[in-house]
Amino acid sequence: MNDIFQGLSQAMRLVLAFDPGLVEITLRSLHVTVTATLIASAIGLPLGAWIAVNRFRLRRYAIAVLNALMGLPPVVVGLFVYVILSRAGPLGVLGLLFTPTAMIIAQVIIITPIIASISHQAIRELWADYHDLLISLHASRSQRIGTLIWDGRRALMTAALAGFGRAIGEVGAIMIVGGNIDHATRVLTTAIALETGKGDFALALALGFVLIALAIAVNLALHILSGTERGSRW
Amino acid sequence: MTLKTLLATVSAIWLATTAGAEEMKMAVTTSFANSGLAEILLPQIEKDTGITVELLVVGTGQALKLGAAGDVDAVLVHARAAEEKFIADGNATHRREIMYNDFIVVGPSGDPAGAKAATKATEAFASIAEAKAPFVSRGDDSGTHKAELAIWDAAGVNPEGDWYKAVGQGMGAALNTAAGMNAYIFADRASWLNFGNKGDLALLFEGDPALFNQYAYLPVNPEKHPHVKADAAKALEVWLTSDTAKGLIEGYTIAGQQLFTFNAQPM
Amino acid sequence: MVSPILPLTLDAVELRRGGKRILGPVSLTLDGEGITIVLGPNGSGKTSLLRAMHGLEWINRGHATWNGEADSVRARQAFVFQTPVLMRRSVLDCIAYPLRLDGIDRRRARDRAAELAVSVGLNATLDAPAQVLSGGERQKMALARALIRAPEVLFLDEPCANLDMASTAEIETILARTRDAGTRIVMSTHNIGQARRLADDVIFLHDGRIIESARRDAFFAGPGTLEARAHINGDLIP
Numbered sequence: 001m002n003d004i005f006q007g008l009s010q011a012m013r014l015v016l017a018f019d020p021g022l023v024e025i026t027l028r029s030l031h032v033t034v035t036a037t038l039i040a041s042a043i044g045l046p047l048g049a050w051i052a053v054n055r056f057r058l059r060r061y062a063i064a065v066l067n068a069l070m071g072l073p074p075v076v077v078g079l080f081v082y083v084i085l086s087r088a089g090p091l092g093v094l095g096l097l098f099t100p101t102a103m104i105i106a107q108v109i110i111i112t113p114i115i116a117s118i119s120h121q122a123i124r125e126l127w128a129d130y131h132d133l134l135i136s137l138h139a140s141r142s143q144r145i146g147t148l149i150w151d152g153r154r155a156l157m158t159a160a161l162a163g164f165g166r167a168i169g170e171v172g173a174i175m176i177v178g179g180n181i182d183h184a185t186r187v188l189t190t191a192i193a194l195e196t197g198k199g200d201f202a203l204a205l206a207l208g209f210v211l212i213a214l215a216i217a218v219n220l221a222l223h224i225l226s227g228t229e230r231g232s233r234w
Numbered sequence: 235m236t237l238k239t240l241l242a243t244v245s246a247i248w249l250a251t252t253a254g255a256e257e258m259k260m261a262v263t264t265s266f267a268n269s270g271l272a273e274i275l276l277p278q279i280e281k282d283t284g285i286t287v288e289l290l291v292v293g294t295g296q297a298l299k300l301g302a303a304g305d306v307d308a309v310l311v312h313a314r315a316a317e318e319k320f321i322a323d324g325n326a327t328h329r330r331e332i333m334y335n336d337f338i339v340v341g342p343s344g345d346p347a348g349a350k351a352a353t354k355a356t357e358a359f360a361s362i363a364e365a366k367a368p369f370v371s372r373g374d375d376s377g378t379h380k381a382e383l384a385i386w387d388a389a390g391v392n393p394e395g396d397w398y399k400a401v402g403q404g405m406g407a408a409l410n411t412a413a414g415m416n417a418y419i420f421a422d423r424a425s426w427l428n429f430g431n432k433g434d435l436a437l438l439f440e441g442d443p444a445l446f447n448q449y450a451y452l453p454v455n456p457e458k459h460p461h462v463k464a465d466a467a468k469a470l471e472v473w474l475t476s477d478t479a480k481g482l483i484e485g486y487t488i489a490g491q492q493l494f495t496f497n498a499q500p501m
Numbered sequence: 502m503v504s505p506i507l508p509l510t511l512d513a514v515e516l517r518r519g520g521k522r523i524l525g526p527v528s529l530t531l532d533g534e535g536i537t538i539v540l541g542p543n544g545s546g547k548t549s550l551l552r553a554m555h556g557l558e559w560i561n562r563g564h565a566t567w568n569g570e571a572d573s574v575r576a577r578q579a580f581v582f583q584t585p586v587l588m589r590r591s592v593l594d595c596i597a598y599p600l601r602l603d604g605i606d607r608r609r610a611r612d613r614a615a616e617l618a619v620s621v622g623l624n625a626t627l628d629a630p631a632q633v634l635s636g637g638e639r640q641k642m643a644l645a646r647a648l649i650r651a652p653e654v655l656f657l658d659e660p661c662a663n664l665d666m667a668s669t670a671e672i673e674t675i676l677a678r679t680r681d682a683g684t685r686i687v688m689s690t691h692n693i694g695q696a697r698r699l700a701d702d703v704i705f706l707h708d709g710r711i712i713e714s715a716r717r718d719a720f721f722a723g724p725g726t727l728e729a730r731a732h733i734n735g736d737l738i739p
């Protein structure tokens with residue numbers, strides 16, 4: 001109990017003082033996760049829509065695989081990316097291991113199935129509503145997907161935010177591929193793991209509170225942004 | 235922090251984390267990182283040599299694997315036999331001893347096994363095994379873990395049974411576990427002094443020369459891995475053996491205690 | 502001048518769903534001008550017939566042939582569904598949507614949509630989400646959307662089912678005008694009075710088959726089948 005209050009007050013102090021160390025790892029957390037979410041959304045949203053709209057032979061399997069990938073343990077992803085990016089691995093020449101890029105790659109792999117799966121769900125419902133109209137109007141394949149993505153943007157934003165939430169709190173994979181290097185690949189979650197390891201629970205908790213606040217802030221910001229849109233247009 | 239510096243930090247991190255100074259990666263052990271010495275050395279290294287040393291904090295086993303794969307430019311570890319094999323396998327050209335610290339035995343302040351009374355590390359270990367008092371082992375193939383096993387071996391004890399708990403984690407996590415279970419644990423002094431969650435644990439045994447823990451620096455062999463930053467690794471080696479390093483290393487204290495003794499031969 | 506998409510020929514078209522024949526075999530030719538009204542009791546296959554003509558239904562047997570490739574001629578037809586499809590957009594954007602598909606810029610498409618909304622008597626707030634529209638307003642919105650591309654053939658599946666008399670009269674005026682402008686109209690309805698007022702031809706469906714097909718006056722003067730007579734009379738004398 002004492003640890004929690006100490007953690008809260010330490011979080012306050014760090015935030016109010018704009019602690020440079022905290023600012024740095026918070027920004028890096030945001031950088032890595034926002035980038036990963038953008039890339040994963042760019043892949044996952046159209047992929048989910050595409051699977052929802054197209055009938056192909058392996059569709060059932062594609063959906064099953066997608067759902068299974070959602071449950072991939074991050075450490076396994078981390079290990080996989082590590083082995084690929086290690087100098088001894090197939091993409092070793094790129095020298096990406098232990099860089100933020102490697103962390104982004106791992107997070108993209110972790111959250112793309114989540115984003116694709118949730119957006120598939122949302123788009124499938126919308127497609128059931130729109131199907132007859134879009135066929136009747138002879139909308140092209142890309143127009144159909146474009147319309148579904150645009151009109152389903154609220155649900156898709158939820159999908160992207162789910163991905164963001166998973167990524168910002170993820171530690172297993174990025175610890176392995178990032179290496180938790182101070183001033184290079186240390187982010188909020190790996191710093192929490194580190195401080196917990198040192199037995200400094202108050203600081204670890206403080207960072208945890210900052211992480212929670214950050215996740216809430218990003219969600220709120222996006223909802224307010226899309227809320228204004230609703231006010232003016234719909 | 236002003237808004238301007240905040241913005242500068244933002245853009246620095248967002249755009250390019252890799253501008254200007256040369257960087258090299260070095261794998262170090264958890265115990266070294268937990269000592270806090272790195273925070274003293276790295277800024278001075280950067281100032282003197284212009285090299286930004288990025289630390290990968292892992293167990294000795296993994297540190298050597300990182301070096302063998304060429305994923306880091308140098309390693310700083312403490313496991314002599316493994317280091318020599320590392321060199322024999324062609325992963326490094328040589329090892330350079332830099333400094334040593336020591337291991338200690340920590341346990342419940344009531345000391346149910348009577349480890350405090352021991353005169354040698356092996357005796358302390360034997361008494362713990364005798365009493366079947368809970369003992370937490372790193373169990374992660376780290377240098378500390380290897381040192382612990384060597385002492386069990388020397389004590390003629392095969393650590394097995396309910397009382398012996400291998401957690402497979404780093405020093406901090408293992409200390410947390412020991413604090414939670416009020417168990418004995420074999421730790422390096424620095425990690426112990428820096429540890430913030432001591433609970434009922436206390437330092438029970440120290441000082442046996444068998445507990446000295448030699449750190450060595452091994453630059454990764456550029457003939458095996460042409461991409462490694464051999465020049466930076468060389469410059470770091472020169473610095474680590476310098477008088478500046480000696481002053482900083484021996485001057486580093488926690489709670490008034492000196493942690494490391496410098497014993498490098500200047501290059 | 503591009504060649505017209507008519508005639509449409511249905512040749513022994515049959516729809517089977519769930520092991521049951523729900524339509525056909527149906528053969529007919531749609532050509533010329535005017536309004537064809539499709540009559541028939543609930544479940545007789547009116548919706549299925551219209552959808553099969555428009556190309557929305559998989560045809561199990563027989564052929565439906567337009568004067569042109571089936572998919573591309575569909576853009577020159579329009580369909581008002583029995584249950585209007587509401588997009589998650591503003592009313593105006595819903596109506597403008599077909600023009601947006603044609604690559605027309607948003608402002609022009611919306612201007613045109615606003616004109617059509619007025620002409621179908623849609624008085625709702627056009628910037629509100631389509632979901633807020635009342636049942637009747639939804640049907641007017643769907644009609645405006647169907648008209649915006651100036652289709653050559655217009656299918657309407659009970660477009661006045663939820664409308665009051667005044668709105669029904671408005672819609673009938675618009676349909677008559679649309680027909681006069683050269684659009685071929687095929688429409689199903691349960692409103693016999695409306696059929697009398699609008700039809701040039703009447704098709705009567707029973708149990709998935711066309712059992713009568715005649716010019717309006719001939720049909721209403723003396724339906725040849727018991728079923729058709731019962732249907733008309735049933736509607737006239739409750």
Ligand SMILES: Nc1ncnc2c1ncn2[C@@H]1O[C@H](COP(=O)(O)OP(=O)(O)OP(=O)(O)O)[C@@H](O)[C@H]1O
Pocket residue numbers: 518519523541542543544545546547548549550583
């Ligand atoms: N996919 C389907 N599977 C099984 N039966 C179907 C399917 N589609 C339509 N039917 C059946 O086909 C018959 C004709 O349906 P249709 O919708 O064409 O009737 P309708 O004449 O339009 O009726 P209403 O006047 O009630 O609109 C109905 O009995 C309906 O239940």
Ligand SMILES: [Mg+2]
Pocket residue numbers: 547548549583658
């Ligand atoms: Mg119907």
